[in-house]
Amino acid sequence: MDVLADILDTTRFSGVLLAQLRSSRPDWGCGIDPLPTAGFHLVAEGVCWLRTAGRPPLRLVPGDVVLLPRGAHHELVGAPDAEAVRYADLEAAHPPGRGGVLDLGGDGPVVRIVCGKFTYEGEAGQHPVLAALPEIIHVPGLSADAELQGTIRLIAAETSGRRPGAQALATRLTDVLFVQVVRAWLELLDGEDGGSHGEEVGPSWLTALRDPRIGSALSLMHDEPQRSWTVEGLARAVTMSRPAFARQFKELVGSSPLAYLARLRIDRAARMLRDTDELVSDIAQAVGYTSEFAFSRAFSRQHGIAPGRYRRRAPVPLGA
Incomplete structure (x- = not known):
């Protein structure tokens, strides 16, 4: 992915x-x-x-x-x-x-x-x-x-x-x-000023893509966000030990693997709410949640609004 x-x-x-x-x-x-x-x-x-x-x-x-x-x-x-x-x-x-x-x-x-x-x-x-x-x-x-x-x-x-x-x-x-x-x-990024007026750049998923193993882990999560990923499973998939993977992921991305996965799932669900008429329960399952209640709680925590209300208030594109 x-x-x-x-x-x-x-x-x-x-x-x-x-x-x-x-x-x-x-x-x-x-x-x-x-x-x-x-x-x-x-x-x-x-x-x-x-x-x-x-x-x-x-x-x-x-x-x-x-x-x-x-x-x-x-x-x-x-x-x-x-x-x-x-x-x-x-x-x-x-x-x-x-x-x-x-x-x-x-x-x-x-x-x-x-x-x-x-x-x-x-x-x-x-x-x-x-x-x-x-x-x-x-x-x-x-x-x-x-x-x-x-x-x-x-x-x-x-x-x-x-x-x-x-x-x-x-x-x-x-x-x-x-x-x-x-x-x-x-x-x-490794040049004299990174093309950005010498501004310091913090850890992020974008800069982490330059790392072969962490970049591969990100690709795996984006390819199958609904999968029941664990830190150990992701580490094994990119041939790293669990402690080393967890530490390097946090250093390069700025968040833990499971926190990144949780946000990815909610972002994917938000797109499905905007673009489809699928039931909220089906969307929850499609992005990896076994419970509609757990999904609604996680979605509300990230967006400040329940999935159903989010769908009814489909956001206008920023900058439009």
Whole structure:
């Protein structure tokens, strides 16, 4: 089981193109308010700077991608000390044209930035992938692998013209872009700054995927969450002793194996409640609970609401 793919599918994680910023002025600046979900910027043309609280300005060049997993307030500017105007005010003064391009004008070198966000079902700030990432991930386009460079070039090209289906194609590519950026970040973790402004990263299931045996254990749980897994059984499956497995799992993932399994089961059940008409008792059994009462209690503990009420109040995707 591909753990990352399973979690993205369970939460209906998908990308949305918001707008393009275009400017030929050296003194332009755009302030972007906090989002309840992740946002991203792809520099299609020109050079600009990213400013965020507590960090020095970050220079961005064509092909660079910046992901802000928790939608932190930030500013995109034409120079490190340029004044930033709130995006809403810029939009009012320069109504976006075709393709959602907000053109700030000017007669200097062109800067074009493709902006987007990601939506998902669940509680704000609780997405399993986004919560495992640092506040900022910067992937320099020139150092990215060939597959990511290809996606970047294709999004930049599709958002620059008026070919049939361009917007739809570029939007669908944002899902690919997210996975490739996360991959690139994982591969850079042992590098100089991990692609994240030197920010320390704590233990999580996502970084634990780099460990062959703990990653295999996570895959087993995602493949069969309904199975009556025990710590000893998981340890045996990945050829480790029980004490060593329990200790290493906690160190790398940040929770015990059975606590991780319990959350996985409830997340899977939440998707089934949203997507199917199956009885609550059948869903409870499908995710590994022998008692509907025990399932309802565990579900309410995690979501603060009973399964039946959760189904009736099917959550609106975050960031929608």
